[in-house]
Amino acid sequence: MTPHYFDPDPQTGSEPRTVSLVLPDLYLPLRTDRAMFSADHVDLGTRILLExxxxxxxxxTLVDLGCGYGPIALTMASRAPQASVLGVDVNERAVELAGYNAHQNHLYNVDFKVGSDPMLVDDHLDVQAEQAPAHIAALWSNPPIRIGKPALHHLLTTWLARLAPTASAHLVVQRNLGADTLHRWLETQSYPCTRIASRSGYRVLRVDAPTSIT
Incomplete structure (x- = not known):
């Protein structure tokens, strides 16, 4: 069976390499490996989102949902040094490398956890289960579209429901992988959604905290 970047425990042999994230405001060398998303270069959609x-x-608390080896989370950490950044991913190999990349780039306000449950935010903040859910100040994501529509919808709505009342999420999705359909679906779920950019076949969507959940 061909391994996927969303496999929790990739069995593919390791072949580490280094790629570069180059943005107008920062440069980050990043260690990557096989069996993770965009292992041989920083994905174009990710760069468009960050630009x-x-x-x-x-x-x-700032969240990178589906963090991979960390380019989005580490950019958040660099741009908001007083914030607390959390990157989450189901891929254990990617999460381990994301932590390595944070250390190598001297970014210490970011943590990475394996999983997809938003209770990871509570764990990150050491919040007791009986306390009110933690609120996310911002969520950025190049979401795992290829996990399938039902799983993607569940993942997004579960995390978006944790946005603080005035917070927004920013998602980058390829147009030919359903960006416009996702835009419409989010609005049917009471999430105000605005396309803020369209470039090279990608849409960047701003999703505001839900007005109501029925």
Missing amino acids: TVPPPPRQG
Whole structure:
């Protein structure tokens, strides 16, 4: 069976390499490996997202959903040094490398966890289960479209429901992989959604905190 980047425990042999994330405001060398998303270069959609999003909140909890080896989370950490950044992914190999990349780039306000449950935010903040859910100040993601529509919808709505009342998420999705369909679907779920950029076949969507959940 061909391994997927969303496999929790990839069995593919290791072949580490280094790629570069080059943006107008920062340069990050990043260690990657086989069996993870865009292992041989920083994905174009990720770069478009990072070149398009407004600055992250200066404080609060910032989340990279589907962090891979860390380019989005590490950019958030660099741009908001007083914030607390959390990157999550189901791929154990990717999460391990993301932590390595944070250390190598001297970014210490970021943590990485394996999983997809938003309770990881509570774990990250050491919040007791009986306390009110933690609020996410911003969420950036190049989401795992290829896990399938039902799983993707469940993943997104579960995490988006944790946005603080005035917070927004920013998602980058290829047009030919259903960006416009996802845009419409989010609005049917009471998430105000705005396309803020369209470039090279990608859409960047801003998704605001839900107005109501029925």
